[in-house]
Amino acid sequence: MNNLNYLTGATEVSYHCWLQYTKIEDEALVEHYQRYCQSLLVLGKSTIIESAVSELQKGLHSYLGSKPSIATQEINSAAIILGTADKVNNPIVNNELIDKLNDDGYIIKSVNENDRNILYLVGKSDIGVLYAAFHLLRLMASRKMVDNLSIIENPRNQFRMINQWDNMDGSIERGYSGQSIFYTDNQFSGDWERIKDYARLLSSVGINAISINNVNVFKVETNLITEQFLPDVAKTADIFRAYGIKTFLSINYASPIEVGKLETADPLNPEVEKWWQQKTKEIYSYIPDFGGFVVKADSEHRPGPFSYNRNHADGANVLAKALQPFGGVVIWRCFVYNCLQDWRDRSIDRAKAAYDNFKPLDGKFLDNVILQIKNGPMDFQVREPVSPLFGAMSETNQLIEFQVAQEYTGQQIDLCYLVPQWKEVLDFDTYAKGKQSEVKNIVDGSLFNFKYSGIAAVSNIGNDTNWTGNTLAQANLYGYGRLIWNPELSAEEIAEEWVEATFGHKQHVKEIILNMLMQSWPIYENYTAPLGVGWMINPGHHYGPNIDGYEYSVWGTYHFADHDGIGVDRTIATGTGYTGQYFRENADYYESLETCPDELLLFFHHVPYTYRLHSGKTVIQHIYDTHFEGVEQVKQLREMFTRLEKDLDKAIYANVLDRLERQLANAKEWRDKINTYFYRKSGINDEKNRMIY
Helix, strand or coil, rough: CCCCCCCCCCCCHCCCCHHCCCCCCCHHHHHHHHHHCCCCEECCHHHHHHHHHHHHHHHHHHHHHCCCEEEEECCCCCCCEEECCCCCCCCCCCCCHHHHCCCCCCEEEEEEEEEEEEEEECCHHHHHHHHHHHHHHHHHHCCCCCCEEEEEEEECCCCEEECCCEECCCEEEECCCCCCCCCEEEECCCHHHHHHHHHHHHCCCCCCCCEEECCCCCCHHHHHHHHCCHHHHHHHHHHHHHCEEEEEEECCHHHHHHHHCCCCCCCCHHHHHHHHHHHHHHHHHCCCCCCEECCCCCCCCCCCCCHHHCHHHHHHHHHHHHHHHHHHHHEECCCCCCCCCCCCCCCCCCHHHHHHHHHHHHCCCCCCCCEEEEEECCCCCCCCCCCCCCCCCCCEEEEEEEEEECCCCCCCCCCCCCCCHHHHHHHECEEEECCCCCCHHHHHHCCCCCCCCCEEEEEECCCCCCCCHHHHHHHHHHHHHHHHHCCCHHHHHHHHHHHHHCCCHHHHHHHHHHHHHHHHHHHHHCCCCCCCCCCCCCCCCCCCCCCCCCCCCCCCCCCCCCEECCCCCCCCCCCCCHHCCCCHHHHHHHHHHCCHHHHHHHHHCCCCCCCCCCCCCEEEHHHHHHHHHHHHHHHHHHHHHHHCCCCCCCCHHHHHHHHHHHHHHHHHHHHHHHHHHHHHCCCCCCCCCCCCC
């Protein structure tokens, strides 16, 4: 166990998240597992194989009360045999099976050989062996039998990435779980053991890449690519490498000026190109398997190629050229818009910005550039449509970007399980190549045969004892990893796995927490911004209601509510033309009031308050009803959870109950401010005559 004396606010139980490996009390089940787990036969040697062995020893000891012995040659007892396919000399693991594996895939087979029970954990590579070990431990966490196992697993996505938004002063942009585990006081924290535990958590759900600093790269962080900090970056990379995770850095596009003392960062300047080549070579001398650069440029006051009248392809390609000899990639974020526009001008539409900036550049990026596109056209709202960039760029590698951190969905105070939202996005059919052109088939690379592709997300962890502020928010980190490994898993399957690994197997505990998670996203949506209009949230910190709030200035709002109606006209016929960025099937679907789904109505259309939804309710009555209902639903969440007081660790119970109390206060504030605003704006009474202040 780790020394947790420096941690506060919860317990060691919450610190270990879903890797608690709680002792199995069922003696028959213990006996069943022990028939396979008396020893580990380890075939091959690497730091990743060592991590797999260490994890199996830790888990099996905790589950069964005894630690398996280690062997490196044939043994006569029941055993787990683990190694890469080239090391396992057994017809059970044949070429036909191995050919079904991708680089990170694995096989788990249970067999009886010569009266011995054997579990084979075989990877195409050593990282597959580690993933197989975590899979076996996950089966045991769910108390599944391991007789007759024949599992072949491949991750669906090539890049399965976490983006840290950590700053070197120790703060985390959009961080809701304490301070950074990586940095403090403008230097590395030196908390290597905790960073290792984070690597274990990430690897256990299949994450294979991490960028370790904020995409907004300021003065101190700019120097992460210099000899001042590269030794500590390398030490961090060593820890993640042992768990199959590749390290990336977010960079400041103006680094040639700020670090290199050049007079320009123009990507077409030969001196700038040479500087990036030399700097990249230096980084790889410290970290031979460095993943590459994550770049936010020309958005929200960050520097980029626009300063030199160059485009995004120019900007990305100079970095890509420098990385090519080393096998590195550039991950170029598409969150680009003019944050100083006058939003009172209804012809200006922030939602169009990413498409307008990047669609004309399709095919102009080098093949080691990957565009990172937010799941929606705005900014991680509780409800928004899928970005039309997905499917629009058939010749450019792409990642989709989610946000595990709940910036606009309750900030890990309010409960909001996000896996159902992410599944909706991944299942969305773009019609880019006709039917079944779903987002998941674009970002896994299969639809357009991308060289590089996958999924990234903003992390939700900090140095709080339970990692995520609200213990229940651990479900989002776990769920993100499991979903991007296999997008066909249901949100409920994933939640049930997490609940069992975290809270055990009491049936009523499982049922209550599972119900809370599965209801939470619709509940949060009910008491916040209605019908897809988004925002209506406090500028700056993004928690709590501010109906006319806007981020950068006092210019207008996002919702265009007036006395007669509400919503943004994004149609081709009369509005901003945003619907025209989709392929015809979706463009027609959103363009028409008859077919536009209620939950996105106000994102696409400006309508009278008396407009009737497909549900039969008027818009104004829907606003009133959902906001009253949302408060009642949060009360029900709190009531459900209080039934678990005697079943949960006291600190975990107190932590979650405190968050639910704060969520209820937040929901009431949303209800009162939203309903009052729209009652005064519209002059229309609530049909149910409830009190609106």
